[in-house]
Amino acid sequence: MPDSPPFDRRRQTDRRARPTSPWSRASLFGARAQFRRKEDAEKYYYVDRYSLRACLVIFVTLLLSVSDAFLTLRLISLGAVEANPVMDFFLTRGPVVFLASKYLITGVCLLWFLVYKNYRIFGTSVRVKHLAGFVMLTYVILIVYEIVLLLLATSGEIHWGIGGTSLSKSFTASSIVW
DSSP: OOOOOOOOOOSSOGGGGGGOOOSHHHHHHHHSSOOOOOOOOOSOOOOOOOHHOOOOOHHHHHHHHHHHHHHHHHHHHTTTTOHHHHHHHHTTTTTHHHHHHHHHHHHHHHHHHHHTTTTTTGGGBBBBHHHHHHHHHHHHHHHHHHHHHHHHTTTSSSSTTEEEEEEEETTTTOOOOO
């Protein structure tokens, strides 16, 4: 047998030079759940499968967002005012438009968080997945705040006035703006 070089089946270019698109066939049907090489951990990378933890954070955050929307509608029916100008715009279009836009905007953002969960924010050690956890915690705090306001409003302890909130009985006037 002649001394010919073995057939090289490797690609001439390194396929790892560019990350796999999250919309590729490999991302939809692949098996990668985390990076494989140490140097990949320092770069942006996509995964083919998402951990149960990441999916739970996204799902719970979406549920909290929908709960926030319903609590907001209830508080507004009691006289509160929407503080977020973007959501206030949708609220003026009606409750269905408000709920749909809240769900869609939050859902798209959370989907982006899931796909880009391994990206570093502004080159720091903080990744997008940490931001998703922070958003979920913020929603938890917001829901607790809204429940307290709802309990105060239904018990007659709080009355919304123009430009602020006033508390009655054992509470004094407050400059909390809703």
